[in-house]
Amino acid sequence: MSQRPALLLILLALPAGVVFLAFFLLPMARLVLIGASGEDGAAAYLSVLTTPRHLESMIATVLLSLAVTLAAVAVSTVAGVFLVRHRFPGRSTLVSLLTFPLAFPGVVIGFLVILLAGRQGLVGEVTKALTGDKMVFAYSMAGLFVGYLYFSIPRVILTVMAAAEKLDPSLEEAARSLGAPPWRVVADVILPALKPGLIASGAICFATSMGAFGTAFTLATNIDVLPMTIYTEFTLSANIAGAASLSVVLGLVTWAALALARNLSGSTVAAAG
Amino acid sequence: MMHNTLPEASEPMTAEKTAITLTDCGKTFADGTRALQPIDLAIAGGETVVLLGPSGCGKTTLLRIVAGLETPDAGGRVLFNGEDVTVRPIERREVGMVFQSYALFPNMSVRQNVAYGLKVRRVPREELTRRVDDALEMMQIAELAERRIGQLSGGQRQRVALARAIAVRPRILLLDEPLTALDALLRDRLRVEIDSLLRGLGITAVYVTHDQAEAMALGDRVVVMSAGQIEQIGPPRDIYHAPATDFVADFIGTVNRVPAAALAGWGDEVDGAVLFRPEDAEIVSGEGAHLRGRVASSLFLGDRTRLVLESDGLLPVVVDTRRRETIRIGEEIGIRLKPGHLIPLPSAGREGQTC
Numbered sequence: 001m002s003q004r005p006a007l008l009l010i011l012l013a014l015p016a017g018v019v020f021l022a023f024f025l026l027p028m029a030r031l032v033l034i035g036a037s038g039e040d041g042a043a044a045y046l047s048v049l050t051t052p053r054h055l056e057s058m059i060a061t062v063l064l065s066l067a068v069t070l071a072a073v074a075v076s077t078v079a080g081v082f083l084v085r086h087r088f089p090g091r092s093t094l095v096s097l098l099t100f101p102l103a104f105p106g107v108v109i110g111f112l113v114i115l116l117a118g119r120q121g122l123v124g125e126v127t128k129a130l131t132g133d134k135m136v137f138a139y140s141m142a143g144l145f146v147g148y149l150y151f152s153i154p155r156v157i158l159t160v161m162a163a164a165e166k167l168d169p170s171l172e173e174a175a176r177s178l179g180a181p182p183w184r185v186v187a188d189v190i191l192p193a194l195k196p197g198l199i200a201s202g203a204i205c206f207a208t209s210m211g212a213f214g215t216a217f218t219l220a221t222n223i224d225v226l227p228m229t230i231y232t233e234f235t236l237s238a239n240i241a242g243a244a245s246l247s248v249v250l251g252l253v254t255w256a257a258l259a260l261a262r263n264l265s266g267s268t269v270a271a272a273g
Numbered sequence: 274m275m276h277n278t279l280p281e282a283s284e285p286m287t288a289e290k291t292a293i294t295l296t297d298c299g300k301t302f303a304d305g306t307r308a309l310q311p312i313d314l315a316i317a318g319g320e321t322v323v324l325l326g327p328s329g330c331g332k333t334t335l336l337r338i339v340a341g342l343e344t345p346d347a348g349g350r351v352l353f354n355g356e357d358v359t360v361r362p363i364e365r366r367e368v369g370m371v372f373q374s375y376a377l378f379p380n381m382s383v384r385q386n387v388a389y390g391l392k393v394r395r396v397p398r399e400e401l402t403r404r405v406d407d408a409l410e411m412m413q414i415a416e417l418a419e420r421r422i423g424q425l426s427g428g429q430r431q432r433v434a435l436a437r438a439i440a441v442r443p444r445i446l447l448l449d450e451p452l453t454a455l456d457a458l459l460r461d462r463l464r465v466e467i468d469s470l471l472r473g474l475g476i477t478a479v480y481v482t483h484d485q486a487e488a489m490a491l492g493d494r495v496v497v498m499s500a501g502q503i504e505q506i507g508p509p510r511d512i513y514h515a516p517a518t519d520f521v522a523d524f525i526g527t528v529n530r531v532p533a534a535a536l537a538g539w540g541d542e543v544d545g546a547v548l549f550r551p552e553d554a555e556i557v558s559g560e561g562a563h564l565r566g567r568v569a570s571s572l573f574l575g576d577r578t579r580l581v582l583e584s585d586g587l588l589p590v591v592v593d594t595r596r597r598e599t600i601r602i603g604e605e606i607g608i609r610l611k612p613g614h615l616i617p618l619p620s621a622g623r624e625g626q627t628c
C-alpha cells in the first residue's frame with residue numbers, strides 16, 4: 001500500500017478536524033475550566049451532589065428521561081410493528097403525521113401541551129363536563145412527561161419500523177411450527193431482532209430528554225429539569241461557574257448513558273437465550 | 274423447573290402415522306391472485322409426497338395450507354387422520370417445517386435452536402438434553418452444538434434446521450425447497466441423507482421442489498403442478514414414463530415428438546405423433562432406421578453422449594447413446610425407436626384427481 005491514499009485521507013479529513021477542534025473541543029475545554037473557576041473551585045463539580053436544589057433537579061431529570069424513554073420505546077414498538085404489518089386506508093398519512101413532531105421546536109410542543117392539558121385545555125373541558133372538576137396537568141411532571149413523550153415517539157417509531165420491515169417472516173413461522181404461542185414468538189423472535197434498534201433509539205431518546213429545554217421553559221413548571229436549572233443559574237443568579245459545571249455534569253451523565261447502551265446492544269447476542 | 278410433562282412430549286414417536294386429506298382446497302390471496310385452484314389430495318400416513326412444478330405454480334401455497342400458515346378459500350378442508358384441522362393454527366398442528374432460507378434463530382446457538390420446540394413444550398431437562406443430542410447425532414452435527422448460527426455454512430444450517438424440526442417428533446414434516454440454496458455437490462449429499470432420514474423416521478412428509486431429479490429421487494409419489502392445478506399424481510416412474518398431460522411430458526425430462534408419418538416403416542398408425550425419451554432410441558447403421566438425421570451437436574456427459582439430430586421438416590431430436598466411438602458433427606446417422614418404450618400420448622384432459 002502506498003502512502004498517498006493515507007495522505008489524501010488526512011487532507012480530506014482536515015476540515016472536519018478543524019471544525020471539531022474549533023467548535024467542539026475548545027469550547028468544551030473552556031467550559032470545563034470555567035466550571036472550576038468559581039469561588040468553590042473544582043468543588044463546583046460536586047454541587048450537583050452537595051446543593052440540594054441541584055441534586056433534586058438532577059434526580060428529577062434522570063427519572064423523567066428514563067420514564068419517557070421506557071414509555072416511548074414500549075408505545076413505539078407496538079405501534080411500529082403494527083404499522084409495518086397492516087395495510088389500511090390512510091396508513092401513509094398516519095405515518096407521516098407521527099413523524100410530524102420532529103419538525104417542532106420545544107416551545108411549540110410546550111404550547112401543544114398547554115392546549116391539551118392547560119387551564120383552558122381540552123382535557124380540562126372534558127373532565128369538567130364529566131365530573132365537575134377541571135383536570136389541569138400541563139404545569140406538572142405529567143405535563144412534561146406528555147410533552148417529552150410526544151417528541152420522543154417519532155424518533156423511536158421510525159427506527160422500529162425500519163427494523164420491523166427487515167424481520168424475516170419465516171423465523172416467526174418456524175417458531176410457531178415448533179409450538180410457540182404468539183407471546184413466545186414476540187419474546188423469542190421479534191424482540192431479539194428489534195433489540196439493537198430499540199436500545200439505540202432509546203439511548204437517543206434518553207439523551208434528548210435529558211437536554212430538552214424549550215418544552216420545560218414554555219410550561220414554566222414548578223419542577224426544575226436540569227437544563228432549566230442551568231438557565232436559571234446562568235441568567236438569574238449570574239453563577240457562571242455553577243452553570244458551566246452543571247453543564248459538564250449533564251453532558252457526562254448523558255454520555256455515560258449512551259455508552260452503556262452501546263455496550264448493551266453490542267452484547268445482545270451473548271446475553272440472549 | 275416445570276414437571277407437568279405433556280404426555281405426547283415424553284412418549285416415543287407414536288406408531289400411528291398421520292394421513293393428510295385435502296378437499297376442495299383453493300387459495301385466492303387478498304390482492305386477487307388465484308394461487309391455487311380448488312384441489313383434492315390424499316396423502317397416506319408415512320408417505321413422502323413431492324410437490325413438483327415450475328416457480329409460481331402454487332407449491333408453497335399448498336404446503337402452507339397443510340401447515341396451517343394459510344387458510345384455504347371457503348369450502349376447502351384439511352384433515353389429519355380424518356380430523357378436521359382447517360381452523361387449527363400451526364402451533365397446534367404438530368408439523369415440522371424446513372425452509373429454503375433455513376429460518377434459524379440468529380440469537381440462539383445450534384443447541385438452543387434444536388431445543389427450542391422442546392423448551393416451548395416444557396419437556397423436562399434430562400429428556401430435553403437427550404432428545405436434542407439424538408437429533409444432532411442424527412443430522413451428524415453433534416460437534417457444532419455450541420456454535421452460533423452465523424458461524425455455519427449453508428449445508429450445516431440446513432442440517433440444524435432439519436434437526437430442529439425432527440427433535441419435537443412432529444406428525445408431519447413439511448419441507449419447502451430445502452436444498453435450493455445449496456451448491457450442486459452438497460445438494461446431492463443432503464438429498465441422500467434426507468431420503469434416508471424420511472425412510473428411517475417413517476414420517477408423513479410433503480416436500481416441495483422445482484427440481485425434477487430431486488422429486489424423482491425422494492418421492493413415493495410425485496404431484497406435478499402447473500398454474501395452481503394438479504397435472505398428475507403418481508409414482509416417479511409413472512410420471513416419467515407415462516405423463517398424463519403434455520405439460521408433464523415436457524416438464525419432466527426431455528421428450529421427442531415426431532409425427533408418425535415421418536418414421537420409415539412405422540406400420541399403419543401413421544397419424545398423430547410419437548413421443549419418446551432420448552435414452553429410448555438407439556443408433557443403427559444401415560438398415561432398420563426409423564429416422565435419419567444430421568448430427569447438429571454432440572455433448573459428452575461421461576456415462577453417455579447426448580446428440581441432437583436435425584432432419585428436414587422436423588423439430589430437432591435428442592438422442593442419448595452409450596457408444597464410445599466419437600460421432601462427428603455433420604455426420605448423418607439413423608436411429609431406431611424401441612417400440613415398447615414409447616410414451617403413451619397424454620390425454621388432453623387431466624387425470625390427476627383420480628387418486
Ligand SMILES: Nc1ncnc2c1ncn2[C@@H]1O[C@H](COP(=O)(O)OP(=O)(O)O)[C@@H](O)[C@H]1O
Pocket residue numbers: 302303304306307308326327328329330331332333334335
Ligand atoms: N401472500 C401472497 N399474496 C399474493 N400473492 C401471492 C402470495 N403468496 C404467493 N402469491 C402468488 O401465488 C402464486 C403461487 O405462489 P407460490 O405458492 O409461492 O408458488 P411456488 O411455491 O410454486 O413458486 C404466485 O403467483 C405468487 O406470486
Ligand SMILES: [Mg+2]
Pocket residue numbers: 329332333334
Ligand atoms: Mg415456493
